[in-house]
Amino acid sequence: MSAKRERLIYLPLGGAGEIGMNAYVYGYGPEGKERLILVDLGIAFPDMDTTPGVDVILPDIAWLKDRLDRLEAVFVTHGHEDHLGGVGHLYPQLKKPVYARKFTANLARRKLAEKGQDQNAVTTVGPWPETVEAGPFTVGFLPVSHSIPESAALVIDTPAGRIIHSGDFKLDAAPIVGEAFDPDLWAEAAKPGVLALVCDSTNVFSRHPGRSESQVAPNLVPLVKDATGMFVATTFASNVARLKSLADAGVAAGRSICLMGRAMRRMTEAASEEGLLNDFPRTVSPEDAASLPRENLMLIVTGSQGERRAASAQLSRGKYFGMEMKEGDTFLFSSKTIPGNEKEVARIMNNFSEMGVDVVTDDDGLYHVSGHANRPDLETVHGIVNPQTVIPMHGEHRHLREHAKLAESLGRTGVVAPNGTMLELSGNAPRVVDHVETGRTYLDGMALVGQFDGVVRDRLRMALNGHVVVALMIDDDDAVMEDTWVDIRGLPDAANGAPLADLMEQHLAGVLSRVDSRTAGDDEKLEDLITKGVRKVAQDEVGKRPEVTVLITRLTAD
Missing domain, CATH: 3.40.50.10710 (Metallo-hydrolase/oxidoreductase)
Known part of the structure; x- marks a missing residue:
């Protein structure tokens, strides 16, 4: 049996198709056995409409956890929360070296310390041409201007060619704090030829050149x-x-x-x-x-x-x-x-x-400038780097698509690859080779819960429809005892002049009086019957279908 050919892959787990929660995987090696690196591990922030009570939203790294033996390291481009914020929360699951420039490394160590993790996991790296070896990858931090000091693009050398991962950036010749954008340095990095530019797309719709921080x-x-x-x-x-x-x-x-x-x-x-x-x-x-x-x-x-x-x-x-x-x-x-x-x-x-x-406010543009490259600035960087392929990232789907169209208009290949899209970059042209299920992990208090675990879904249902608790007792002959108790939360106290809880208790008394011992002896059937009864009253009286919790106490002869 012949050995599988080696390939270079790119897989966004977050940050492509959204602004925030950046996490990008690169891999090289035999198909299905690639050695991997992760670029950035960021967070997104919740809102009360869709994620009530959630503290932080993290990328779902299940795909990576299944391949931890193949993950070499994590590289962080800069210190913004949407690129660095997940390190403290998810490092315990990865336990891999973290590399960053000194300011970002300082912030990363603070995050690990807050979570009681080993700060020595973070290694400070100087600017490119200094590099780090990580399996088949050689990675350097290419300085770039942004709205936080010591931001960097990554120069990622692989056996299949060089990739430049832009991180977040702008073209600022006078950023006040931090390094100015250096076109000569970027041209030097691009001199051997660039297989792919994986590029920030945030401001692709802004058609005027970006402004300098010094103008504020x-x-x-x-x-x-x-x-x-x-x-x-x-x-x-x-x-x-x-x-x-x-x-x-x-x-x-x-x-x-x-x-x-x-x-x-x-x-x-x-x-x-x-x-x-x-x-x-x-x-x-x-x-x-x-x-x-x-x-x-x-x-x-x-x-x-x-x-x-x-x-x-x-x-x-x-x-x-x-x-x-x-x-x-x-x-x-x-x-x-x-x-x-x-x-x-x-x-x-x-x-x-x-x-x-x-x-x-900044409605007139006097008191704020963006930290991201506008469309003319993106065109400038495309020209300096001159990549074979442009892969837009850091943007909603409309940003990615527009950036890909911009690349095509400049005579380059543009590829839209939202979260979960695995691209093979080796060969003559990039191609989609797999789709990985991606999602979100919620930090809910001190617990990490999956997007589909039901915690937030149930919270939303209670917020939208209210919650009713029903308590009843069953004697040792499987007969329902009188005085079923109802407590309501998040629903009107009264409907048509009568207490809503009383109306539910009265309806349940009639329903339960007709229950036979076989139904009364089966918790599942009893809960279903009570839930339907409560929801019928709520629907008829206030137009809601609440979440229902049934508490059944069974008495025994002894």
């Missing part, structure tokens, strides 16, 4: 200077350059700076530890800030996306660390609202408006 700072200074009362600003905690620009603007306006929110303090501490933020203005603690004159104070707070537990939301609902917004204060959103977060952000804005706080 000059607009912030007059805004803060002209404000009366306390000035509060929110942005992405990971955007260290923006934090610095905001703080510098506050100092220029004669204000003391206070950082509020754990994520913001963690990011500035990590950036300072790694020598990336040596000139950040001196800050005051929240305790000291409370005693300063309001007109001399600037708060920089977490919660730009409306997160309920973050500082912005808590300030909009009342006090936070003793601080309170008042009429005449100013609140700046120095950020873009991620699709899906509009309602939560609008709720905060309206809360502040009711307090008499002036809310400033």
Whole structure:
């Protein structure tokens, strides 16, 4: 029997067909026995409409867990939560080396420490041309500008050719903190020829060139200077350059700076530890800030996306660390609202408006720039790298499709490969060779639950339809005893002037009075009968079909 031929594969488990939860597998070797590496292990955030009560959404790594003996390592492109956030939660299941640049490695070690995991699992790697050997792969971190320091594309060398995995990036010649985009360095990386460019697609629909982070700072200074009362600003905690620009603007306006929110303090501490933020203005603690004159104070707070537990939301609902917004204060959103977060952000804005706080947004483009490459920037990178194939990632399906069309218009092959699509990249042209079932894992409190385990589904059903508990007793002759008890939650207390629970109890009394001993002796049949009875009353009286829990107590002669 002849040996199976070797092949190079690409398989997104998250991040392709969505924005967030990035996780990309590359493999090389005999078919079905490829040695594997994982690029990024990120999270997505839940919402109350579809995932109530869930803390964090993680990629489903079941496919990888079944092949752990073939997984060599995890490479993290940068420190954003949608690329790094899953490391602390899922490392115990993988137990593989994690490689990253120093700032990202610092954040990764903190996440492992929070979960009681071995921080030595993370290895710091210098910028390309320094490389790491991982099975048949040689991987280097190619510096790129983004909205967090020390972001990197990956130069992935394989026996089948070179791949450049862009990570998140923009073309910024003056990013304030971190490295500028270096076209000469990228051209050097592309010189041997690039088999495939796996590329960020977030801003493919934006047809104007991207703007530099350095263009934001000059607009912030007059805004803060002209404000009366306390000035509060929110942005992405990971955007260290923006934090610095905001703080510098506050100092220029004669204000003391206070950082509020754990994520913001963690990011500035990590950036300072790694020598990336040596000139950040001196800050005051929240305790000291409370005693300063309001007109001399600037708060920089977490919660730009409306997160309920973050500082912005808590300030909009009342006090936070003793601080309170008042009429005449100013609140700046120095950020873009991620699709899906509009309602939560609008709720905060309206809360502040009711307090008499002036809310400033980035609707006119003065106080925020994107960290992702726009369409003209993507065209520039395609030209520098000159890949045979472009595989769009980091985007919803419409972004992937548009990016593939852009590649085709520039004379290259473009391939749409959403989550679960396995591509073979070796050979003359990429082709789909398999489809893998992908999904989501929910961090629910301290437990990891599968997307289809039923936990969130049942929670949604109860939220939509309410919940009814029915308790009854069966004697030792399998006869139903009187006084069945009903308790309702999430349903109106009364219907047509009568208590809903009483109506259910009355209906069940009639139904159970006709039950024979054979049915009364069978828990499953009894539960089905009671559930149907409860739902009939609820449907007739209030138009709902609630979830029903039946508690049966059986008495014995002894």
